[in-house]
Amino acid sequence: MECKESIDIMLDVIYGEEIEPSVTYDFFQHLKECEACGGEFREMTETRSMIRDWVSEKEVPDVPEYVPDIRKPGFRLGGNWWGTVQKIAATLLIVVGGIAAAQAVGVIPGKQADIPEAQLTRLINDIVVERQSEGWRVIGQALISLKEDMDLQDREQAEVFYEDLTDMEERFLRIMEEERLNSREMTSQ
Numbered sequence: 506m507e508c509k510e511s512i513d514i515m516l517d518v519i520y521g522e523e524i525e526p527s528v529t530y531d532f533f534q535h536l537k538e539c540e541a542c543g544g545e546f547r548e549m550t551e552t553r554s555m556i557r558d559w560v561s562e563k564e565v566p567d568v569p570e571y572v573p574d575i576r577k578p579g580f581r582l583g584g585n586w587w588g589t590v591q592k593i594a595a596t597l598l599i600v601v602g603g604i605a606a607a608q609a610v611g612v613i614p615g616k617q618a619d620i621p622e623a624q625l626t627r628l629i630n631d632i633v634v635e636r637q638s639e640g641w642r643v644i645g646q647a648l649i650s651l652k653e654d655m656d657l658q659d660r661e662q663a664e665v666f667y668e669d670l671t672d673m674e675e676r677f678l679r680i681m682e683e684e685r686l687n688s689r690e691m692t693s694q
Contacts, residue, residue: 506534507535508541511535511536512542514528515545527639527643527646
C-alpha cells in the first residue's frame, strides 16, 4: 500500500467504517513500515480522542430548536434547513423501501426475480465461502509475516551466538598459547 492509499482510508479506519480485511491488513502493514503515515495516524487518533473528551466535558445549554412557520407567505427554510432535507430524504427512502417490500411479498404486483431457490442458495453459499477464504487469506498472510519475523529474530540470535562462540574460541586459543609459552619458560629455567 502506498502513502496516498493509506491517507485515503485513514479516517475510515479511525471511525470504524467497514473495510475489506485485506485492505485493513495492508493499511496496518504500511503503518508499521512508513513512519510518516504512522505519525499521521497517531495524530488523528489523538485529535479525535481530544475532541470527544472536549465535547463530553462541555455543557450544552438547552436551546429550543428553530421551527419555521410554513403558513407565512414567502416561506423559506430557516436555521435548520439541513435537518429538514434529511427528514425528507429519510421519508422518501422509507416509502420506496415499503413499496419494494410490498412488491417482494406480492402485495403490490411488480417485477420479481425469477431465480430458483437452489441457484440462490448456491450463490449465497459462494459469496459466504469467498468471504471466508478472503479472511483465511488475510490470517495466512499475518501468520507468514509472524513466521518471517520469528525467523529473522532466530537468525539474529544465531548470529549473536556465533559471534560469542567465535570470541570464546579466540580467547581460549590465546590462553592456550599463553599457557604454552609459560610452560616453555618454566621448563627452560
